[in-house]
Amino acid sequence: MDFGAHAAPMKHSVIPKKLQVRPRTRVQLILFALLGIYLIIAPTIELKYFLTQGKPVELPGSMPESEDLINSGVDGSKETVIEGEKLYKINGWSFLTVATDLADYDIYLVLRSEKRDYVFQTTPTGRRDIPRVFPEFNLDLKNSGFNVYIAKEALRVGDYQVCFLYINKETGQRYFQETDRHIIRTPNRLELVKIQ
Amino acid sequence: MTNPANAKTKFFQSRAFKLIYPVIATLLFGIYPVLYFYKKNVSLVLLSSFLRILGIYLVLIILVYGISLWLNHGKAIKAANAASVFMLFMNTYGILFRFVEEKDLFMAKHYTLLPLYLFIAIWLAWQVTHLKTQPSRMLWRGIVLIFGALTLFNTFSILPKEIEKSRVLQTEYTDVEAAATTDGDKYPDIYYLVFDEFSGFKAMRGYWHTAEVEPFKEFLLEKGFFVAEDVLSSGTSTLHQMSIRLNYTEYPDIPGQTDNYYQLIADNAAFKFAKSKGYTSVVFDEISWQYPTMPTINADVLYEIDPSDNSDFGMIFDDFGVLITDNTMFYALSQLYQLEDFGYRPHRNMIMLTVDRLGNMGDIPKPRIVYSHLMIPHRPYLYTKTGEMVDSEYYRDWDYYEGYWVYSLGVIAQMVNNILEDADPANPPVIILQSDHGARLHSADYPFQDFTPILFAMYLPGYDISTIPQNVNPVNTFPIVFNHYLGADIPLQEPLEHPLEGD
Numbered sequence: 001m002d003f004g005a006h007a008a009p010m011k012h013s014v015i016p017k018k019l020q021v022r023p024r025t026r027v028q029l030i031l032f033a034l035l036g037i038y039l040i041i042a043p044t045i046e047l048k049y050f051l052t053q054g055k056p057v058e059l060p061g062s063m064p065e066s067e068d069l070i071n072s073g074v075d076g077s078k079e080t081v082i083e084g085e086k087l088y089k090i091n092g093w094s095f096l097t098v099a100t101d102l103a104d105y106d107i108y109l110v111l112r113s114e115k116r117d118y119v120f121q122t123t124p125t126g127r128r129d130i131p132r133v134f135p136e137f138n139l140d141l142k143n144s145g146f147n148v149y150i151a152k153e154a155l156r157v158g159d160y161q162v163c164f165l166y167i168n169k170e171t172g173q174r175y176f177q178e179t180d181r182h183i184i185r186t187p188n189r190l191e192l193v194k195i196q
Numbered sequence: 197m198t199n200p201a202n203a204k205t206k207f208f209q210s211r212a213f214k215l216i217y218p219v220i221a222t223l224l225f226g227i228y229p230v231l232y233f234y235k236k237n238v239s240l241v242l243l244s245s246f247l248r249i250l251g252i253y254l255v256l257i258i259l260v261y262g263i264s265l266w267l268n269h270g271k272a273i274k275a276a277n278a279a280s281v282f283m284l285f286m287n288t289y290g291i292l293f294r295f296v297e298e299k300d301l302f303m304a305k306h307y308t309l310l311p312l313y314l315f316i317a318i319w320l321a322w323q324v325t326h327l328k329t330q331p332s333r334m335l336w337r338g339i340v341l342i343f344g345a346l347t348l349f350n351t352f353s354i355l356p357k358e359i360e361k362s363r364v365l366q367t368e369y370t371d372v373e374a375a376a377t378t379d380g381d382k383y384p385d386i387y388y389l390v391f392d393e394f395s396g397f398k399a400m401r402g403y404w405h406t407a408e409v410e411p412f413k414e415f416l417l418e419k420g421f422f423v424a425e426d427v428l429s430s431g432t433s434t435l436h437q438m439s440i441r442l443n444y445t446e447y448p449d450i451p452g453q454t455d456n457y458y459q460l461i462a463d464n465a466a467f468k469f470a471k472s473k474g475y476t477s478v479v480f481d482e483i484s485w486q487y488p489t490m491p492t493i494n495a496d497v498l499y500e501i502d503p504s505d506n507s508d509f510g511m512i513f514d515d516f517g518v519l520i521t522d523n524t525m526f527y528a529l530s531q532l533y534q535l536e537d538f539g540y541r542p543h544r545n546m547i548m549l550t551v552d553r554l555g556n557m558g559d560i561p562k563p564r565i566v567y568s569h570l571m572i573p574h575r576p577y578l579y580t581k582t583g584e585m586v587d588s589e590y591y592r593d594w595d596y597y598e599g600y601w602v603y604s605l606g607v608i609a610q611m612v613n614n615i616l617e618d619a620d621p622a623n624p625p626v627i628i629l630q631s632d633h634g635a636r637l638h639s640a641d642y643p644f645q646d647f648t649p650i651l652f653a654m655y656l657p658g659y660d661i662s663t664i665p666q667n668v669n670p671v672n673t674f675p676i677v678f679n680h681y682l683g684a685d686i687p688l689q690e691p692l693e694h695p696l697e698g699d
Binding site: 039 | 305
């Protein structure tokens, strides 16, 4: 037999011929893989480097046990845009029944899941209705309202119990209260629900 | 001399023609959504709106085809097929994004979904170019045949409606002769103020838990208004409701009657009757903003919203343009093209003008019949209840309806105060506050019955308001006024009881 035309030495791949892919297909696979990696890491990059608002704060120390010392109500949650960032605005009211002045406390909204707590700083707002509803408390409740802004990207998908944390600015004493309100983070929404 | 037949053959065999003609498939395929949506809304959308978005699409398609042609080294049929595949993805991105978002399947973000979609679009377009010549030609022919037929069908459906639209827009109405009467000085000015989609008080209390209902009702009662809480609209279409009330005749809302409603509003019985009594008719019209094909209302003085107020900002898309563009890949840029603050400047200006002018009409001869129809608290929901501007992202988000409803209360109160401050105490005006229908929120927990309760309050000096039932039929609005103040004898109709069935 004449093998003249094939006399030049052939390169032999260690990959079986069935599994070999053409260079063009290889480029496509690499591009698909790169896209897949991008899709996985992009939300993390957004959260870390692009989102500036609605992120939880880190508080040292653990949460105290829930006591029955904080009265509260969460009125609603609404998606809004602040400085170009989509955030959820949670609003409501709360007060520490043993306080003498609410201004003495830093007030936080805590979202608690089985695995971890997310702590968000609240902003006090005026409420004319709360002093009328709770006349028995010898406490100025005019500013017992609150707003808190949460970026849904900051939370993992799951169910979170809404809790309140009061920290005395001078003594550092903490008061913690769980509520019957939950926030459910789905892929695209934050939903405020009441669990009976 | 050149033989014309030869020149023609030469042209069809020329390289330029062979490069250009295949674009027809991409054009027919790419512009189909524009044509389809225009056909569906032909009676509501101006031809100029259609042509504007069509022009943008033509430029886009030619650009896509040009790039495809370049990438395919001048193989025109393959380039056209690839461009058509790309246009398929271009025209459906917004639909997919909203579907994913609504179904909450996975996180919908433009920065992830758009690159993925673009990648698949380009990849599939590239795959299509690998078809052999014969299948490639078959695909091209298939696109031309199917979308050519659809284009023809849509064009023939549009044409008669376009002709009818043009006829309605050009209709001229004859003026009614005013009867010689000495009572003109005694007749009160009549203000008919309509607030679009303003839900009735009970619905606002029940579903939205709006605390501002009570103070506003107290305000109206203190001013001497009759306030009815059980008034229902007989339908949920603005055109249907306004044509009924301005002509005090009840009829069912039948699809396809838009042109008829237009004419009934533009040349309505209430204005004709008032004019016959010597009234000057004044209209503050924002209906034509939502229904740009509506003919001008036949009035002595007409204030219409001026869309050209936006010209200095070079607004690209109107509502029809947004409807089309929101389905495309441009949806990722919706914050840039959605009608932001400046886009709604004419609307804001119209609200301010109306509020201001209602208390300052000394230059218009009395008695006056004034019909103001403002698109508040209808979307776009521009303001929160405290008067802060809503981000354009939420102009159509029902979560902001209640805030805008409360904001509207301030507008109404300002209007009422302005009118009463400007009024002659010896001949006080009649003021009618009304909405066309309630909030049409399509949500599982929003009762369908809440679509129809409306705002209904009347300031009727010297009228025994105890005779008006709480569930008065709004079709009686003008008969109540005309019978008492202008000596008409129009029969009143029975109250409505939830005429709508849930769908």
